[in-house]
Amino acid sequence: MKGYNNKIARVDLSEGKVRLEELREDIIRKFVGGKGFGYYFIYNDVPPGTRALSKYNELIFAPGAFSGLVPGSSKVAVVSVSPQTGLINDSYAGDRFGPWLKRAGLDALIVRGRSDKPIYLLVEKNRVRIEDASKLWGKGAYETFDALWKEYGEASIAAIGPAGEKLVRFANILFDKERAAGRGGLGAVMGSKNLKAVVVLKSQPSMELHDGEKLEEMKKRYYEEYKRAENLKELRNYGTTNGLITSAFSGMAPAYNFQKPYIEKELASKLAGEEIKKYEVEPEDYIHGSSCPVKCARYVKVKYKGEEFFVKPEYESIAMLGTATGVFDFPAVAHFIHLTNDLGMDSIAAGNVIAWLFELVHRGLLSADEIGMELGGFGDAEGEEKLLRMMAERKGIGAVLAEGVKRAAEILGRGEEFAVHVKCLESPAWDPRGRRTYALSYATADIGASHLRGWPHPHSLPNDGAARELVPSLIESRDKDALFDSLGICKFLPYSFEDLEEFYSVIVGESGATLKNLGWRIETLARIYNVLGGMNPPEDDVIPPRWWEKESEGPAKGNAAFINYDDFLEARKTFYRLRGWDEELGVPLPETLEILDIPEYRSSAERALEIVRRRV
Numbered sequence: 232m233k234g235y236n237n238k239i240a241r242v243d244l245s246e247g248k249v250r251l252e253e254l255r256e257d258i259i260r261k262f263v264g265g266k267g268f269g270y271y272f273i274y275n276d277v278p279p280g281t282r283a284l285s286k287y288n289e290l291i292f293a294p295g296a297f298s299g300l301v302p303g304s305s306k307v308a309v310v311s312v313s314p315q316t317g318l319i320n321d322s323y324a325g326d327r328f329g330p331w332l333k334r335a336g337l338d339a340l341i342v343r344g345r346s347d348k349p350i351y352l353l354v355e356k357n358r359v360r361i362e363d364a365s366k367l368w369g370k371g372a373y374e375t376f377d378a379l380w381k382e383y384g385e386a387s388i389a390a391i392g393p394a395g396e397k398l399v400r401f402a403n404i405l406f407d408k409e410r411a412a413g414r415g416g417l418g419a420v421m422g423s424k425n426l427k428a429v430v431v432l433k434s435q436p437s438m439e440l441h442d443g444e445k446l447e448e449m450k451k452r453y454y455e456e457y458k459r460a461e462n463l464k465e466l467r468n469y470g471t472t473n474g475l476i477t478s479a480f481s482g483m484a485p486a487y488n489f490q491k492p493y494i495e496k497e498l499a500s501k502l503a504g505e506e507i508k509k510y511e512v513e514p515e516d517y518i519h520g521s522s523c524p525v526k527c528a529r530y531v532k533v534k535y536k537g538e539e540f541f542v543k544p545e546y547e548s549i550a551m552l553g554t555a556t557g558v559f560d561f562p563a564v565a566h567f568i569h570l571t572n573d574l575g576m577d578s579i580a581a582g583n584v585i586a587w588l589f590e591l592v593h594r595g596l597l598s599a600d601e602i603g604m605e606l607g608g609f610g611d612a613e614g615e616e617k618l619l620r621m622m623a624e625r626k627g628i629g630a631v632l633a634e635g636v637k638r639a640a641e642i643l644g645r646g647e648e649f650a651v652h653v654k655c656l657e658s659p660a661w662d663p664r665g666r667r668t669y670a671l672s673y674a675t676a677d678i679g680a681s682h683l684r685g686w687p688h689p690h691s692l693p694n695d696g697a698a699r700e701l702v703p704s705l706i707e708s709r710d711k712d713a714l715f716d717s718l719g720i721c722k723f724l725p726y727s728f729e730d731l732e733e734f735y736s737v738i739v740g741e742s743g744a745t746l747k748n749l750g751w752r753i754e755t756l757a758r759i760y761n762v763l764g765g766m767n768p769p770e771d772d773v774i775p776p777r778w779w780e781k782e783s784e785g786p787a788k789g790n791a792a793f794i795n796y797d798d799f800l801e802a803r804k805t806f807y808r809l810r811g812w813d814e815e816l817g818v819p820l821p822e823t824l825e826i827l828d829i830p831e832y833r834s835s836a837e838r839a840l841e842i843v844r845r846r847v
């Protein structure tokens with residue numbers, strides 16, 4: 232098919248073999264690329280219930296269908312079974328890796344098995360080689376990048392740090408020192424395979440496009456439009472670094488382990504916009520966003536404890552490593568972001584679990600003897616740094632925290648009521664009480680508490696309309712996110728569905744109708760897979776106790792995540808029904824598979840339904 236390489240690479244690390252395979256047209260048409268391909272291959276290759284860190288799990292790198300072809304379309308999807316949740320999990324990183332993988336002639340790179348020694352993969356045009364990584368094992372992510380760039384020059388690299396090697400459940404995969412596929416512990420999946428890095432060399436594209444001339448004209452037009460768009464001005468100016476002003480003032484910040492979703496301007500400003508701008512620099516070797524019309528990346532140069540470093544802070548990392556842990560000191564937080572990248576951990580989960588521990592300390596529920604050291608609780612920057620290092624090395628209390636917040640609460644036998652997660656995935660930096668019903672997105676998202684699964688269009692404050700009224704807007708937003716994730720488009724770019732349909736027909740030469748139900752198709756398949764693998768709907772589609780507490784101040788004062796429990800149950804039931812799932816059980820109905828044009832999975836849906844019916 233035009234617009235694709237029609238080819239994937241399968242690497243079996245147990246056998247030390249690489250195989251190039253044709254990618255079937257029916258798979259391309261139904262699953263399109265990126266997220267869609269990742270979910271398709273996990274569903275079909277990895278039996279439900281497979282343990283994430285076993286050699287039978289797969290790790291899939293799949294560039295979006297438009298990766299490198301459309302302005303703001305640089306994402307690569309990384310998909311696997313998550314060691315945190317046991318569910319199918321996707322995470323994304325932007326810039327060169329996805330487009331270069333496509334240029335190298337691959338629509339997906341699938342890794343399975345386990346090498347008996349540390350290795351890395353070298354991807355060249357139409358070829359993947361397995362190389363020895365013994366000298367890189369044990370090194371921080373930054374040192375790994377430097378060593379590989381020294382050897383290969385122009386290359387885009389995905390690598391893990393010590394946390395991935397030590398199988399920290401929320402280890403991430405860092406790309407080109409700057410971007411991370413952070414969520415779900417996919418760095419631990421790499422670690423379990425003894426895979427330290429994937430290096431993609433730059434090569435010339437060879438894909439055939441349906442109408443290259445028209446594509447060039449469209450690219451220029453959209454690039455110029457988005458470069459100047461008034462509604463992207465704030466993003467161009469601050470990137471996401473001003474996010475805390477928005478979240479804090481609307482009662483959505485994660486401050487002090489989500490105990491204070493509203494914080495005053497004076498405090499929020501310490502970790503936002505103008506304060507961060509004071510440290511901003513324009514580095515010479517600018518990577519992120521080089522081909523994007525928005526260029527939201529902000530780089531800062533910070534000196535902390537005598538050490539000077541560059542880092543690219545984003546709202547989620549700032550808020551979870553700073554606001555959530557009560558450290559309102561930007562140089563310290565920038566240092567934590569830099570350190571967390573180098574150690575190779577998801578900054579959201581790392582901040583969340585430390586904030587939880589600080590709350591235990593604050594409430595006097597855990598002694599210094601039990602922790603193995605004195606901790607000051609919220610605001611203890613020294614303590615936070617020690618904990619980050621101990622988690623990555625799985626030392627002392629760090630070994631407990633490395634299991635993630637839910638398991639840590641179980642191991643220590645306390646604090647479960649303020650562990651803020653859904654399905655074992657730690658909450659990101661948006662407390663949903665400030666926008667009542669946002670929590671329905673967290674509760675129903677296939678991977679757990681993710682901020683990237685669409686939001687309902689909220690009632691205006693005081694938010695007292697029924698949550699079920701907002702479900703159609705959540706579904707619309709969720710499907711759009713899945714479409715962007717399959718095409719490799721950044722969610723900040725304001726493309727409409729019609730824009731994307733037109734790009735599809737210009738690139739592929741076929742109608743973009745296949746894009747229409749894509750998000751629904753993927754989510755339905757994920758639900759069947761997860762149920763067959765042991766997920767328990769509807770009980771697992773819930774929110775943590777903290778979000779049932781009412782906000783005590785600010786514009787959302789008096790708000791819990793829903794009006795009451797019945798409001799939540801009604802909304803969840805409506806969500807299931809509109810998805811074509813059994814409205815009591817939360818499992819796809821067999822006839823929905825026909826509507827979604829994937830009748831081949833009908834018997835799996837029947838099996839999933841039977842399992843849940845028997846249990847309930």
Ligand code: SF4
Nearest residue numbers: 520523525526527721
């Ligand atoms: S808007 Fe920002 S995050 Fe999105 S592609 Fe452009 S530079 Fe990257």
